[in-house]
Amino acid sequence: MIVAANIADFQGLADWLSATSLSVVLQTVTWAIPSLQSVHILALGALMGAAWLLGLRLVGMKVSALAPGPLASRLLPWIWTGLALLALSGGLLIVAEPGELLSNSVMQLKLLMLLVAIGATVAIARLVSVPDAAGARHTPQARPAVRALAVLSLALWVAIAFAGRLIAYV
Amino acid sequence: MILEFCQWLEHTSLGVAIGESLWLFPILESLHVIALAVVVGSIAMMDLRLLGALARDRAVTELAAETLPLTWGAFAAAAITGFLLFASNASYYYDNTPFRVKIVLLGLAGANMLYFHRATWRTVSTWDRAAQLPIAARLAGAVSLGTWILVVIFGRWIGFV
Numbered sequence A: 001m002i003v004a005a006n007i008a009d010f011q012g013l014a015d016w017l018s019a020t021s022l023s024v025v026l027q028t029v030t031w032a033i034p035s036l037q038s039v040h041i042l043a044l045g046a047l048m049g050a051a052w053l054l055g056l057r058l059v060g061m062k063v064s065a066l067a068p069g070p071l072a073s074r075l076l077p078w079i080w081t082g083l084a085l086l087a088l089s090g091g092l093l094i095v096a097e098p099g100e101l102l103s104n105s106v107m108q109l110k111l112l113m114l115l116v117a118i119g120a121t122v123a124i125a126r127l128v129s130v131p132d133a134a135g136a137r138h139t140p141q142a143r144p145a146v147r148a149l150a151v152l153s154l155a156l157w158v159a160i161a162f163a164g165r166l167i168a169y170v
Numbered sequence B: 001m002i003l004e005f006c007q008w009l010e011h012t013s014l015g016v017a018i019g020e021s022l023w024l025f026p027i028l029e030s031l032h033v034i035a036l037a038v039v040v041g042s043i044a045m046m047d048l049r050l051l052g053a054l055a056r057d058r059a060v061t062e063l064a065a066e067t068l069p070l071t072w073g074a075f076a077a078a079a080i081t082g083f084l085l086f087a088s089n090a091s092y093y094y095d096n097t098p099f100r101v102k103i104v105l106l107g108l109a110g111a112n113m114l115y116f117h118r119a120t121w122r123t124v125s126t127w128d129r130a131a132q133l134p135i136a137a138r139l140a141g142a143v144s145l146g147t148w149i150l151v152v153i154f155g156r157w158i159g160f161v
Helices: A004-019 A021-028 A032-058 A068-096 A098-102 A105-129 A144-169 B002-011 B013-020 B024-051 B060-088 B090-094 B097-118 B120-127 B135-160
Strands: none
Touching: A004 A021, A004 A098, A021 A032, A021 A068, A032 A068, A032 A105, A032 A144, A032 B024, A032 B060, A032 B135, A068 A098, A068 A105, A068 B024, A105 A144, A144 B024, B002 B013, B002 B060, B002 B090, B013 B024, B013 B060, B024 B060, B024 B135, B060 B090, B060 B120, B090 B097, B097 B120, B097 B135, B120 B135
């Protein structure tokens, strides 16, 4: 995914990370990695549950009694909190195994998709929080741009979770 | 008896196909994680409302109508993918302690939910909009949240023993 010229930089970063005392601790404590992975999956739950509910509502399914705007206000904190915990546990997992993870092409693709998904979620958050001329925040139907972003972000979250599990297999 | 069933299952063409394929297992595993994540996330929303921690201003029935279809849809996907993963190496999983604990926990979560919907739910109209719910509802939320968190932990653990 990332061009060959960058591989040397990744190797340097990985070497430095794996020598840090935090990395050594995470490598030595046998239950550290499964525990971090469990936290990672639980945080993914917070994100996925909220992302699916919100996504289905934004594409027009009547999954909630709330209009898109108010539902987004309810669910976006779940998405951001989930993401923060995913970043923390995921960051520690990288520190634990930097050599394997940073050079892993599925991991690199995952991080790239993550950036786009975060961007799409920020855009959704902005669009649903500003009422348009018709006061769309409280109308039952989300605007077409929001609907498109909802489909994109849902597809990306699923692809990111998929990539996450496949990292161990490539 | 159960072991014989496991041995039969892993030798069916389905079990053999998943066990021998290079990609079927990881694909099923990914789908299983995604489905389980949706189950846990959507159930946690309901549990935290029952506990009185979040969404205290929303009716319990309204939140249930919002989350339950997603929870059940995702649970069906998790159960199907989980069964297929199990079929690939059934007698190994049957002997795997974290797997056994996970199945017991799933039974516990199911019994808790059944009791909640059959018994506690009958009086929902009297506490639907209350911020602080009756002890039976709060307990159901706590047991549900606890068992599902443990299901994830033991599920992840299956691959580490």
